[in-house]
Amino acid sequence: MEIRKKLMMVILLTCGAVLLLTSLTFAISEFITFRQTAKRQLATLGEVIAANSTAALAFDSKEDAAEILSALKAEKHIVEACLYDENGNVFSLYQTGSASPVFPAIGAEGYLFEDAHLVGFQKVFQDEKYLGMLYLKSDMNAMYDQLVVHGVIASLAIIVSLLMAYLLSKKMQQSISKPILALAEVAKIVSQQKDYSVRATKVGQDEIGLLTDAFNQMLTQIQEQNIEITSFNQKLEQSVQERTNDLNRVNKELEAFSYSVSHDLRAPLRSVNGYAQMLQEDHADKLDKDGLRITNVIIESAKRMGKLIDDLLDFSRMGRQEIVKSTINMDTFVKGVVDELMEGEQERHINIVVHRLGVVSVDPNMIRQVWVNLISNALKYSRKKENVYIEIGSTVQPGEIIYFVKDNGAGFNMDYAHKLFGVFQRLHKESEFEGTGVGLALSKRIIDRHRGRIWVDSKLNEGTTFFFSIPNQ
Amino acid sequence: METDDNIVEILFVEDNMNDAEMGIRALKKSALGAHVLHLQDGEEAIQFLFSADIKNLPKLILLDLKMPKIDGIEVLRRIKSDPARKVIPVVVMTSSREECDIVDSYKLGVNAYIVKPVDFDKFTKVISEIGSFWISVNQTPLHNKIK
Numbered sequence: 330m331e332i333r334k335k336l337m338m339v340i341l342l343t344c345g346a347v348l349l350l351t352s353l354t355f356a357i358s359e360f361i362t363f364r365q366t367a368k369r370q371l372a373t374l375g376e377v378i379a380a381n382s383t384a385a386l387a388f389d390s391k392e393d394a395a396e397i398l399s400a401l402k403a404e405k406h407i408v409e410a411c412l413y414d415e416n417g418n419v420f421s422l423y424q425t426g427s428a429s430p431v432f433p434a435i436g437a438e439g440y441l442f443e444d445a446h447l448v449g450f451q452k453v454f455q456d457e458k459y460l461g462m463l464y465l466k467s468d469m470n471a472m473y474d475q476l477v478v479h480g481v482i483a484s485l486a487i488i489v490s491l492l493m494a495y496l497l498s499k500k501m502q503q504s505i506s507k508p509i510l511a512l513a514e515v516a517k518i519v520s521q522q523k524d525y526s527v528r529a530t531k532v533g534q535d536e537i538g539l540l541t542d543a544f545n546q547m548l549t550q551i552q553e554q555n556i557e558i559t560s561f562n563q564k565l566e567q568s569v570q571e572r573t574n575d576l577n578r579v580n581k582e583l584e585a586f587s588y589s590v591s592h593d594l595r596a597p598l599r600s601v602n603g604y605a606q607m608l609q610e611d612h613a614d615k616l617d618k619d620g621l622r623i624t625n626v627i628i629e630s631a632k633r634m635g636k637l638i639d640d641l642l643d644f645s646r647m648g649r650q651e652i653v654k655s656t657i658n659m660d661t662f663v664k665g666v667v668d669e670l671m672e673g674e675q676e677r678h679i680n681i682v683v684h685r686l687g688v689v690s691v692d693p694n695m696i697r698q699v700w701v702n703l704i705s706n707a708l709k710y711s712r713k714k715e716n717v718y719i720e721i722g723s724t725v726q727p728g729e730i731i732y733f734v735k736d737n738g739a740g741f742n743m744d745y746a747h748k749l750f751g752v753f754q755r756l757h758k759e760s761e762f763e764g765t766g767v768g769l770a771l772s773k774r775i776i777d778r779h780r781g782r783i784w785v786d787s788k789l790n791e792g793t794t795f796f797f798s799i800p801n802q
Numbered sequence: 803m804e805t806d807d808n809i810v811e812i813l814f815v816e817d818n819m820n821d822a823e824m825g826i827r828a829l830k831k832s833a834l835g836a837h838v839l840h841l842q843d844g845e846e847a848i849q850f851l852f853s854a855d856i857k858n859l860p861k862l863i864l865l866d867l868k869m870p871k872i873d874g875i876e877v878l879r880r881i882k883s884d885p886a887r888k889v890i891p892v893v894v895m896t897s898s899r900e901e902c903d904i905v906d907s908y909k910l911g912v913n914a915y916i917v918k919p920v921d922f923d924k925f926t927k928v929i930s931e932i933g934s935f936w937i938s939v940n941q942t943p944l945h946n947k948i949k
Contacts, residue, residue, distance in 0.1 A: 588900055592868050595897040595920055600820035603922040607827070628922070635920030642899075 333506045340498035352483040363472045368440050371467050375451035379463045386460040394421030409466040435462050508532040525552040587645050602631035640767035647774050652692045659686035666700045684722035695775040702768040703734040703795045711738030729798040737792040811836040813860040815847040817869040825929050832930035836937050844872030862936040867896040882911040889943050
């Protein structure tokens with residue numbers, strides 16, 4: 330229900346209730362007063378009639394009595410009257426209606442209301458000598474007539490009052506409802522159009538005025554906060570953009586760097602290698618044994634540096650390359666890698682066991698590099714053992730699959746294990762086992778990018794086990 | 803610039819003189835007897851290929867990518883967008899194994915892309931094989947003459 334209607338309803342209901350209650354009070358008080366007055370008047374009348382009747386009773390004159398009683402005609406509300414003699418016998422009668430009334434036996438002196446009538450007895454005395462009894466019966470029509478008239482007047486008063494109240498309240502409720510409605514209208518605009526710049530107009534200094542002030546203040550605050558948030562967002566976006574630009578720039582620089590490394594470093598290296606070899610081939614007759622050895626060192630060093638550059642480029646490229654995952658069967662995948670690597674190990678007796686590895690979602694090109702690295706490490710570092718045993722397997726753990734490559738090769742002291750996954754970190758001399766020290770760093774980077782872990786367990790001269798995990802969802 | 807009996811069969815565009823020397827050595831060793839013209843940058847290559855008095859186009863172009871003035875990619879673009887010259891087999895020989903270079907070259911219609919090996923033996927082998935394949939094995943359109 331609208332607040333306007335509510336306000337009017339409250340006013341009208343209150344007015345109505347007050348009017349009704351007042352009228353009711355008046356009616357009751359009038360009713361009581363009327364009855365008392367009627368009783369008193371009847372008693373007075375009774376006394377007068379009784380006083381007049383003493384002679385008639387004393388002289389036993391029924392005619393006189395009838396005359397006295399017939400004087401009651403003037404009193405329209407007296408419907409019946411009766412005069413009893415001292416023995417209680419009816420002496421004289423008076424009645425207005427045609428029906429023959431039944432007169433009651435003499436009762437005690439006094440008046441009381443009986444049904445819709447007031448009845449009463451009045452003793453007739455003469456000088457303290459009891460002569461008889463007067464009975465009077467008065468109807469209450471007059472009272473009821475008056476009550477009806479009063480009721481009609483009251484009803485009319487109530488109707489007129491309510492009408493007035495309605496008109497007045499209709500006019501006056503606006504002083505309360507108008508500012509509230511105006512406030513509600515502004516609130517609607519704010520919530521529907523998200524326009525926080527509108528303001529409610531303040532009307533008066535009452536609570537609604539206070540509410541309007543608070544509402545406007547709230548809007549101002551929201552507006553200010555919005556401006557703050559927007560500017561903060563802009564700043565944030567700007568700084569993100571700046572960072573992105575920085576990152577892109579650094580990335581471009583990195584790319585340019587690796588490009589020039591791959592191009593510019595390789596070219597002179599090829600010359601070093603090529604010219605040394607041309608020297609050996611075209612001018613061998615002019616070189617002695619030591620000269621040949623020196624040119625060999627030059628050639629080998631250049632080759633090694635070429636490999637180093639390639640590995641380093643692979644490593645830096647791995648950081649930038651996008652991961653492209655697909656679901657692969659690790660069993661056939663690893664078997665392919667093992668077969669390929671075993672081709673270069675024909676002369677050695679190698680026992681290599683591949684357990685079940687299952688299906689997993691990874692970037693196949695990247696993971697291939699990990700397997701190649703770990704398996705070729707196992708082959709490389711077990712080269713000096715007679716009975717080589719390499720075991721490849723997996724265990725499924727909650728949330729991840731752990732793969733391992735275990736060999737019985739050279740092993741290493743676990744004190745240096747933390748160094749193993751850094752770039753160019755090597756635990757063996759180049760003369761013992763060749764390598765650039767990039768492979769494990771690259772493997773770690775690949776596993777990191779798969780959100781997995783890589784770690785190692787080793788014992789010097791007994792063997793090494795490499796583990797890596799891949800999250801399995 | 804050239805005479806009929808001195809037709810250029812292989813155009814070798816390479817700015818690095820050492821690589822050029824090693825490359826020419828390898829081409830000679832493969833005993834193809836092909837006539838090789840070595841040019842040092844893209845500008846020279848374009849001047850040669852698009853000169854008014856060129857009568858016969860080379861049977862093979864060996865093209866380095868990173869060169870001063872006009873780079874190999876641009877030379878490749880000019881060759882492959884010319885109706886008469888687009889039929890010449892172009893083999894890119896470069897130190898770069900960057901994916902973008904490989905993709906760009908193939909998009910422009912390169913016939914082969916070779917990364918120069920650092921190892922001299924491999925380098926010699928690769929160049930010899932390229933030379934013998936494109937000159938002896940491969941068939942090119944006969945109308946390699948400019949009309």
